[in-house]
Each structure stands twice: as structure tokens, then as C-alpha cells.
Amino acid sequence: MEQLIKILEEIKPGVDYKTETDLIGNKILDSLKIVQLVGELNDEFDIEITPIDIVPENFKNAETIYAMIKRLEDE
Amino acid sequence: MSYTSYNYLLLFLGSVLIIYTAMPQKLKWLVLLISSYVFYLISSGRLVVFLVLTTAAVYFAGIFLNKINDSFAIAKKGLEKADKKLLKANIAWQKRAVVAVTLFIIFGFLLVLKYSGFFISSAQTVLKLLHLKPKLPFVKFILPLGISYYTLQAAGYIIDVYRGKYRASENFAKVALFLSFFPQIVEGPIGRFDLLADQLYCGHSFDYDRFTQGIQRIVWGLFKKMVIADRANILVSEVFGNYNKYSGGVILLAGILYTVQIYAEFSGCMDIVIGSAQLFGVEMSENFEQPFFSKSVNEFWRRWHITLGAWLRDYVFYSVSLSKPFMKLSRYTKEHMSEQLGALVPASFALFFTWFGIGFWHGAGVKYIIYGLYYYAIMMVGMYSEPLVAKAFQTLKINRNSLLTESLRIIRTTALVVVGMMLFRAETVKIWAGMMVKIFISFSAATLLKDSLSCGMDKHDFLIVALGVAVIFAVSLLKEKGVKIRESLAKQKLPVRWAVYACLALSVIIFGAYGIGYDAVDFIYGQF
Numbered sequence: 092m093e094q095l096i097k098i099l100e101e102i103k104p105g106v107d108y109k110t111e112t113d114l115i116g117n118k119i120l121d122s123l124k125i126v127q128l129v130g131e132l133n134d135e136f137d138i139e140i141t142p143i144d145i146v147p148e149n150f151k152n153a154e155t156i157y158a159m160i161k162r163l164e165d166e
Numbered sequence: 167m168s169y170t171s172y173n174y175l176l177l178f179l180g181s182v183l184i185i186y187t188a189m190p191q192k193l194k195w196l197v198l199l200i201s202s203y204v205f206y207l208i209s210s211g212r213l214v215v216f217l218v219l220t221t222a223a224v225y226f227a228g229i230f231l232n233k234i235n236d237s238f239a240i241a242k243k244g245l246e247k248a249d250k251k252l253l254k255a256n257i258a259w260q261k262r263a264v265v266a267v268t269l270f271i272i273f274g275f276l277l278v279l280k281y282s283g284f285f286i287s288s289a290q291t292v293l294k295l296l297h298l299k300p301k302l303p304f305v306k307f308i309l310p311l312g313i314s315y316y317t318l319q320a321a322g323y324i325i326d327v328y329r330g331k332y333r334a335s336e337n338f339a340k341v342a343l344f345l346s347f348f349p350q351i352v353e354g355p356i357g358r359f360d361l362l363a364d365q366l367y368c369g370h371s372f373d374y375d376r377f378t379q380g381i382q383r384i385v386w387g388l389f390k391k392m393v394i395a396d397r398a399n400i401l402v403s404e405v406f407g408n409y410n411k412y413s414g415g416v417i418l419l420a421g422i423l424y425t426v427q428i429y430a431e432f433s434g435c436m437d438i439v440i441g442s443a444q445l446f447g448v449e450m451s452e453n454f455e456q457p458f459f460s461k462s463v464n465e466f467w468r469r470w471h472i473t474l475g476a477w478l479r480d481y482v483f484y485s486v487s488l489s490k491p492f493m494k495l496s497r498y499t500k501e502h503m504s505e506q507l508g509a510l511v512p513a514s515f516a517l518f519f520t521w522f523g524i525g526f527w528h529g530a531g532v533k534y535i536i537y538g539l540y541y542y543a544i545m546m547v548g549m550y551s552e553p554l555v556a557k558a559f560q561t562l563k564i565n566r567n568s569l570l571t572e573s574l575r576i577i578r579t580t581a582l583v584v585v586g587m588m589l590f591r592a593e594t595v596k597i598w599a600g601m602m603v604k605i606f607i608s609f610s611a612a613t614l615l616k617d618s619l620s621c622g623m624d625k626h627d628f629l630i631v632a633l634g635v636a637v638i639f640a641v642s643l644l645k646e647k648g649v650k651i652r653e654s655l656a657k658q659k660l661p662v663r664w665a666v667y668a669c670l671a672l673s674v675i676i677f678g679a680y681g682i683g684y685d686a687v688d689f690i691y692g693q694f
Contacts (some may be wrong), residue, residue, distance in 0.1 A: 100510075122479050123513045126487040130496045142484040143329035 092156055098131045099153065107152045115147045125150060138160040167209050169352065169438045170391055175384070178205065183445050187372045194369030198343055198446065205348035206311060209213035213310035213545060214277070217346060220272045223342045224320045228327050228334025229266035234260055253350050265328040267319055276317045279307045284530035312351040313526060318477050320345055323359045325481050332360050349442040353435055355453045356473040362450070370447025379652060385670050387437025392678035394634035395431035398423040400622040406591055411602050414609035416617045417601050421588040426635055428587060456642045461575040463544045463582055474527070478520045487516040510549055533595050540586055630677050
């Protein structure tokens with residue numbers, strides 16, 4: 092989780108990712124930032140995030156992103 | 167059959183609703199399917215064959231993908247993780263081949279019917295430049311109704327199935343209804359199978375509240391289209407057709423009025439579409455979210471024609487951005503460029519495809535490609551200059567989120583959009599450039615009033631358009647502030663409520679732009 096928070100802070104600083112609950116609804120992550128984030132996550136966690144995974148539910152907050160990473164790691 | 171005609175509103179929509187209500191629940195979907203095909207046959211005749219072929223292509227491809235997925239599910243049981251991965255990779259190419267062939271077929275229809283004339287004339291131009299004298303045939307097909315919309319909808323369906331978002335439907339009628347539903351077939355919104363298909367298929371009983379809401383929404387759409395858009399069209403057609411006759415001020419006015427026209431018309435059409443669907447208990451996606459409150463061009467396109475932007479984002483932008491070659495490029499730029507450039511350069515490439523797509527989708531011509539790239543260029547300037555701009559605001563100690571700064575950003579965005587809309591409306595890029603030059607070199611404020619009244623619109627027309635725009639602005643402002651207008655109105659006492667409805671309906675009847683020699687103007691977005 093710490094690793095993920097660090098990546099998020101690099102991509103879009105100035106947000107408290109531990110408490111922020113809606114990164115999409117509050118327009119913190121747009122499609123450009125999401126693509127950037129996906130690139131970082133793929134490299135860092137050795138997973139393959141595909142377009143089907145890019146739904147608001149997966150990118151809502153740090154916890155949902157983390158859950159997605161765990162799921163993809165198990166696949 | 168135009169959505170604003172009596173034939174549609176009273177005869178067609180009215181009778182379909184009566185039959186739909188009277189039918190047992192299990193057969194309601196059949197009413198929608200048959201009426202959608204009747205609507206299509208009335209509007210587009212034999213060209214219905216392309217809709218049927220597109221439906222069949224995605225339906226059978228979906229079934230095929232289901233079979234591949236099912237056999238994979240059986241074969242993978244008991245396999246080790248590594249073997250499973252290998253098997254998955256083995257069937258991936260089969261799935262890819264199915265989708266590629268399907269997309270080739272459905273986009274093939276679109277490309278041949280909509281773009282072959284453009285391709286041939288482009289080839290002719292190239293050959294002429296090479297000093298060859300080509301004799302290529304002139305080709306122009308009549309476009310099947312809504313082909314640009316239902317093709318995207320069909321492609322979205324099959325790509326979703328391929329990606330595993332949902333299982334393909336085994337029910338041909340369900341797919342056929344999803345692609346042909348009559349309120350959306352002319353100009354969208356571009357629907358998603360998982361959000362729409364079940365709503366269309368399950369059958370809804372009559373609900374008075376939903377019925378009145380649907381009717382209100384339709385009347386609101388008619389108000390925008392007939393009172394505002396069709397009236398503004400009088401001046402817009404005259405000035406865009408003969409811009410040399412007019413001063414820069416009138417040309418600018420025509421540009422602003424065209425922006426008003428296209429917004430009132432397209433969003434008005436969406437109101438009629440969404441209202442019509444509501445009568446049958448079907449909730450469609452919204453296509454507009456107060457676009458003229460956008461603080462940047464980027465934001466504007468998130469609020470204007472939302473379903474097209476979302477389609478291109480999900481099926482073009484993400485597909486390109488997350489593809490392997492692209493990921494490689496991202497890694498390369500990250501390693502060899504500054505942190506900021508490393509992120510921007512790949513995004514610039516991916517966005518190029520999206521904006522090229524937006525331009526080309528709008529029409530077969532260089533002008534439309536330039537139209538898409540115009541917005542792309544603005545967006546690129548915005549993205550690359552952002553750090554400098556942020557620094558400038560910081561140095562000058564200006565609050566970027568103050569009311570004044572935000573208002574200025576809204577005005578700037580609107581001005582850029584007006585210029586873009588003028589390019590969209592002008593016959594050619596050359597004419598658009600000529601109009602832009604005239605705005606700057608022959609702007610005469612002194613004669614603006616007199617000149618404006620010589621383009622077919624009199625004082626009363628201007629007054630009606632201005633009042634109409636004021637009403638739309640007030641409604642948009644309330645929505646922007648989070649006020650749910652219809653819910654608030656529904657809470658008012660009956661006389662107040664009905665007074666508002668009556669005013670709106672009467673304004674369409676009294677101020678709608680019609681009369682002897684008047685034909686309702688075709689929906690601009692219905693021609694794509």
C-alpha cells in the first residue's frame with residue numbers, strides 16, 4: 092500500500108490518498124493521469140492492467156486500486 | 167421522419183406508446199423492436215440492410231467469442247498457473263481475429279458508404295500533384311440513417327465482449343433492439359449494452375410521473391430546437407453562405423449564433439430523445455452537462471457530446487495508451503526525458519488518435535480532420551504550457567480559482583469553441599480563414615446593429631433568440647449549482663406547475679420558427 096501511495100503522490104501531488112475516497116468523482120485522476128498511473132503500476136507490481144480494468148470502481152480510491160493490484164497479481 | 171414533426175410526436179410516438187402500454191409485459195420489447203424497424207424503414211428504406219448486417223455481424227461474433235471463452239473455461243480447469251497463462255495466450259489470437267474481422271466488416275460499411283468519395287477525391291488530388299491525369303469515378307452513396315452512431319455502438323458492444331466486460335447476448339432480438347431503438351438511432355446518445363439492453367428488453371408498465379417527465383423533457387427540447395435553433399439558423403445560413411457581403415461584426419455574430427444554434431439543436435434533440443425513451447421507462451445516458459460553463463477546452467469536451475468522448479476514451483484512447491508498443495514508448499520517454507515531458511509525450515501521441523477520430527467521425531473531408539486537430543492543438547498548448555502558467559499565477563499571486571479568474575477562463579474557452587464551431591460550419595477551411603480575417607480587419611461596431619438586421623432576422627427574432635438563450639442560461643446555471651429543477655418544480659402547487667408547462671408549450675407553438683415556406687431545419691448531427 093505504501094508503495095502505491097508513493098506512486099500516486101508522484102503522479103498527482105498534494106492529495107491525501109489515505110483519506111481521499113473518490114479520486115474519479117472529485118476529478119483528481121483524469122484519463123491522462125490514469126494512463127500514467129497504469130504504466131507505473133504495471134512496471135512496479137509486474138501486472139497487466141487492461142482497458143477492461145479501467146472502470147471508476149477500480150480507481151475510486153487507494154484501497155480499490157490496491158484491491159485491483161492484488162487481484163491481478165493473483166491471476 | 168424528423169423528431170420535431172407532428173408525424174413523429176403525435177402519430178408515431180403516440181401510437182407506439184399506446185400499443186406498448188396495452189401489450190403484456192413479455193411482449194413489450196417486441197413493440198419497441200418492430201416500431202424501431204418501422205421508423206427506420208420510413209426514414210431510410212432499403213438501407214436498413216446495413217443495420218441488419220451490422221447487427222448480424224456483432225451478434226454472431228459475440229456468440230463465437232462466448233464459445234471460445236467457454237472452451238477456455240473448461241480447458242483451464244486443473245492447469246498450473248504457467249500452463250493457464252500459455253493457454254490464455256493461445257486463445258487470445260482467436261478472439262482477436264474474431265473481433266478484428268467483425269470491426270473490419272462494420273467499419274467497412276461506414277468507410278465505404280461515408281468516406282469513399284473523400285478517399286477518391288484525395289487520391290485524385292495526389293495523382294494531380296504527380297502530374298498524372300486520373301479519371302477516377304465520382305462516388306457518393308446515400309448514408310443509412312444513424313450509421314455513424316449505431317456502428318460505434320455495435321463496435322463498443324463487441325469490444326466489451328472481447329475484453330470480457332460481459333458475456334455476449336444469445337438473444338438476437340435483444341442485440342437488434344439495442345442497435346435500432348428508434349429514439350436514439352438518428353443522433354445517439356451512443357449507448358452501452360450493459361446499461362441499455364436490459365432496460366429495453368424487460369418491459370415497463372405505465373407510470374404517470376415518468377410519463378409527465380418524458381413529455382416535459384420533449385417540450386423542453388422542442389423549445390430549444392424550434393424557438394432558438396431554427397430561428398438563429400436564418401442569420402447563420404445567410405452570413406455563412408455570403409460572408410463577403412458582411413462586416414466582421416456580423417460574421418462574429420453569426421459565429422456566436424451558430425454556436426447557440428448547434429447547442430440548442432443538438433442538446434434539444436437529446437432532450438426529445440431522452441424524453442421519448444423515458445415514456446417507455448428507458449433511462450438513456452446524458453450527452454450534455456452544461457458545456458458552456460467549462461473552464462478549459464478539455465473540460466468542454468467532457469461536457470459536450472459526452473457519449474462520443476467517452477466512446478473514444480474507452481475504445482481508442484485506452485486501447486492505444488495501454489497497448490504494448492505504447493507502453494514501451496512510455497518507458498522510453500520516462501527514462502530519457504524529464505519527468506514532466508516523459509508523461510506528456512506519450513499522452514500527446516495517444517490523444518492525437520482520439521482527436522483525429524473525433525474530426526474524421528464528424529465528416530468525410532479535410533475540414534473535419536482540421537476541426538479535430540484544432541482542438542488537439544489547443545489541448546497540447548494547454549498541457550505543455552501548464553507548468554509555466556501555474557508558475558506565472560504563483561509569481562503574480564493571482565488566485566486561479568477566484569470567481570474573476572474562473573469567469574475569464576470560461577469566456578476564453580467559449581471564444582475558442584466559437585472559432586471551432588465556425589470552422590465546423592464554414593463550407594471550406596478557406597472560407598473559415600476568410601471569415602476569421604474579416605472579423606479582425608473589418609469589425610465595425612458603429613454599423614453592427616444596422617448590418618445585423620439585414621440578414622433575415624428582424625428585431626423580434628433577435629429578441630426571441632435572446633430571451634430563449636437567457637432561459638437556457640438560467641436553467642443551466644441552476645443545474646450547475648446542483649439545483650434539480652424538475653424535482654423542485656414538481657414540489658410546487660398545481661397552478662404554478664402547470665403555468666410553467668403551459669408557458670413552455672405555448673412558446674413553442676407561438677414562437678417556434680415556422681410559417682409559410684418554412685421547413686424545419688434538419689438536425690445537424692443527424693447528418694453524420
